[in-house]
Amino acid sequence: MTAWDINPGGDNDIVISSRIRLARNILGKVMPTFMQEEQAKEVIQSIHEAILYSNSAIAHEFELIEMDKISSLERQVLVEKHLISPDLGKSKIGAVLIQQGEQVSIMINEEDHLRIQCILPGFQLNKVWEIANKIDDLLEETIPFSFHEKWGYLTACPTNIGTGMRASVMVHLPCLVLTGQINSVIQAIGKLGITIRGIYGEGTEFIGDLFQISNQITLGSSEKDIISNLHSVVKEILKRERQIRMNMKEYNPINLQDKIYRSYGILKYARILSSDECMKLLSYVRLGIDLGYIQDIDMDVINNLMTNIQTGMLQKNYNRRMDERERDYIRTQYIREKIEK
């Protein structure tokens, strides 16, 4: 059971998950980009020990996974579960500490020495911040972080300096996309220091009408202010998406129903589905459930499918490597199984 399997956060009609990521670096250590293997190992060990030998109740809940010791499939699965970034998945000196339940992961030797990350389902930014902050405090007990009195936490990339925090909310905006209004939303929120990214973070694609909305600015505001600003912007976006959903349902229900039911029909009947097409279909089915058009599937089933039909997750679930052709076929089997339940 991962954080994605249950969805107790609020605004579940649109919000998939909330996430906090804190970038930290260790005083006096070479930055990951310039590291030798030996130096990387030392950093991994010191962070692992900081957790392991801490006085915390969760000290033994973390598992260390080193990137060079796992297969590319296992790395891909970690990316798809949002436990590591695509970049860390490609790193040879990187590692990750993952807490039981997979709500907290600590990436090691990504761009920065540490990236503490907490992810929870639904709209609960304060909760994820609280958890990430505790882990940060725990590590700071023994690890000296690079910190400047005036600038705050020092990071590899200047865009992260200050709080080192990226707060983000994964939202599902099919109707903003359908009406093309998403573009004006992206432009408008840019002016508020907020940015929209693809589902695996910076530079990744928009898939299945899913978007990560996050703070662009890390410097000059407190963590609380950043979170509170992001929270209100997301609230505004939710309002707009809901308004369009209701308008379409009232004034153009047949076009909307057609899109939703077709997607459902294809999802149930297709025998070849790429993960991209699948995400598009799941997006509309998810909308159909929210609008009450589709009543025989639970929203959680769709949320889980959105994670589990991904290339790596699928192969992990079936416990074997598959080529694209087989995956696209097995994906449809998997979906039918889950939907018919």
Place this chain on the structure above:
Amino acid sequence: MTAWDINPGGDNDIVISSRIRLARNILGKVMPTFMQEEQAKEVIQSIHEAILYSNSAIAHEFELIEMDKISSLERQVLVEKHLISPDLGKSKIGAVLIQQGEQVSIMINEEDHLRIQCILPGFQLNKVWEIANKIDDLLEETIPFSFHEKWGYLTACPTNIGTGMRASVMVHLPCLVLTGQINSVIQAIGKLGITIRGIYGEGTEFIGDLFQISNQITLGSSEKDIISNLHSVVKEILKRERQIRMNMKEYNPINLQDKIYRSYGILKYARILSSDECMKLLSYVRLGIDLGYIQDIDMDVINNLMTNIQTGMLQKNYNRRMDERERDYIRTQYIREKIEK
């Protein structure tokens, strides 16, 4: 119950229907293109009476329908049922005699004074020829046809001179289309005096992988030879279509299944369907039934849908005029009703 509702002819996996059409003209009468209204009425009356006052058992089975006395919707329905040609549907001086059961229709004042037509489900050219021939004989008892000792029956268009006969077979060739082999088939049969047309005859579109295969030459061969030639050519085409179906089923089943099941899924779930898209979907579902992939629908249901989802038929079934938007929506309702039965 129309001729389309039952399908006792052979080769039903591919052949939808068989048809004979005989072009005849009345000696000494002005050709329809140059007719005054009065002259047209006379021709209609004389043909109607030739049937009505004949000694045949079927004399009273015919109903006369004059084009200028019915609505455009009713005319469209007759075209969609293949009881009249699109050209007759547009004529102001035309009429049609339709036999109960709708197997035989006699178009009056189309391009020629008479076009005797018989249509039956499945592959049974000899049977339709026999029926059309009897009607021809019956009419010839009282009506003097334009006939030349050397050239045979004289017709408005020289391409019909001689036998005045067009024999045609409506076939469903989704796999020849899917593999692109249909083009070489069209080229090859042209050399054998055979042609392929769209489902409403000359110059009409290919829809839903349905084709009318018919003789091009009416002169210099007997009716029996023309029919026998057409019969063997169609047999060859059936062989090729079946071969590809079997090959695809054996060597590439998943791609084929995907096309078929997707079509089925969309057909069952869509809320807006144009008649063109609908025909494409029905075509694949029909193939799926033949290949045994789809087992919960009867082939007859699909054959009926191919007729009844047409624009005119649909409005007739619902007993009212509808705009395109409403039709496309009602069409999906109608399909769900029929499929769920």
